[in-house]
Amino acid sequence: MALHAFPAIPPTPPTAQTSGTAHSAPTALWLCCYLPHLPLEIFRLEDDRPAAVWVDSGGRSLIYAATTAAEKFCVRPGLPTNAALALCADLRLYRRDERMERETLEKLAEIGLGFTPWVSLDYPAALLLEIRGSLTLFGGLESLIQRLRAKLEALGHRAVLAAAPAPFPAWLMASSGLERALEESTALRSRLGDLAIARLPLEQDTVNRLAKAGLHTLRDLWRLPRDGLARRYGLAVLRQLDRAAGREKEIPRLFKSSPVFEAHQELVTETENLAHLRPVCAVLLEDLATFLRRHDAATDRLELKLSHFRRPATRLELKLRYASRDPERISMLLNERLERTPLPAAVTALSLRCDSLQPYRAHETDLFAADTPGALDWEPLLEQLQQRLGRNALRFLGTAADHRPEYAWEWNESPIGFALGKGRRPLWLLPEPQPCDPSRYRLLPERERIESGWWDGAPIRRDYCVAVSPEGARAWIYQDLDGDGEWYLHGLFA
Structure with a gap:
């Protein structure tokens, strides 16, 4: 792993010496x-069993490190491996792995x-x-x-x-x-x-x-x-x-590495049962959460690879609606994807990779707000639905950079805030503008002229008004300046 x-930003190098002032750092x-014991520990060798790590030195195989049990047989660093085996026939030898x-x-x-x-x-x-x-x-x-x-x-x-x-x-x-x-x-x-x-x-x-x-x-x-x-x-x-004696000023190099998290876990036995995969995923996600907390980061995308015997690996890319480092939340979403992903064969290993890191920002909460029984937390609910039904199954209304009302909105994968501009516009537009009689409406002073679209073959020139219908509803009507000057009902205010 x-x-x-x-x-x-690298921290300021520590000072090596103090100055003579009373208030010096x-x-x-x-x-x-x-x-x-690092050369032995990477192989997880136990001290009560004779084992040793050897290196190649000038064409000779020499003992580099030995466990306590091996030292009891006089196996010491620098001893040739054949001599070490002569002293202890049960000695297990491992080549040193510097990488x-x-x-x-x-x-x-x-x-x-x-x-x-x-x-x-x-x-x-x-x-x-x-x-x-x-x-x-x-x-x-x-x-x-x-x-x-x-x-x-x-x-x-x-x-x-x-x-x-x-x-x-x-x-x-x-x-x-x-x-x-x-x-x-x-x-x-x-x-x-x-x-x-x-x-x-x-x-x-x-x-x-x-x-x-x-x-x-x-x-x-x-x-x-x-x-x-x-x-x-x-x-x-x-x-x-x-x-x-500490007289020479020395500042060691700062440890740095690329911002990538990678973790791999082999399974004891291959399995297709998701109940056996979830605990392994939970361990990998806890390691990811520890990594993110240590570096004050969060992520909005990660990849889980499920390995199979003699088959291509199954890859799952999990995208979050907002960056997080909560292992429980990520685990819930990952389980939703796993339950709806067909596995071509039994899984032999799991690998988790995350290279999309962002600075962590805590969500603001109201210190004095009381929890309302039965209230829904919409963000996790929407995110869970997207993972269960697919990202395209849920669509949200958003605005587009166009003055024409018919083209000023679009579908988005995530909800975004509306920027309605200076003039008031209704969110409820009719599928097609309907002819209307302006004399039946009480026109309010709110007016807006729209002249746009001449570059793409759908030009409009309209005067929009906010009006009150005989039933008391607030409507959005306009006069077509390019046609015969007729009036049309285009939308209704809530």
């Missing part, structure tokens, strides 16, 4: 969610957008979230971390979470297995001093040279003079030390 974000706070890992991270980034608008995937196997502005909303750092951890665990992911004023030290702690929250840059050197130099992204040759000199931890490097360290081991070492 791939979820994509609705396009929005607080330092940014970055939360890193490191996923050490699926990336898709999983993008899905988790969507979860992160529920906590902050600034999410980045710049660091491997990790989410970076700038959360300083979200702390008050979620009741503090500890509460935010607990809620985020709960969401990740619900999706089957175990994460190591660490927070720091800069992205790199947050990732450095999390990728090293240290779950710490450091909100001040001054605490980074003392709290990260015991980390091994090998945790820094340095050339392996540089790490080996430092180890031969007896330098194994970051504290060992921070104790040395900077100029001498740079001369002997290069500027790259100083740069990584400054990143770890």
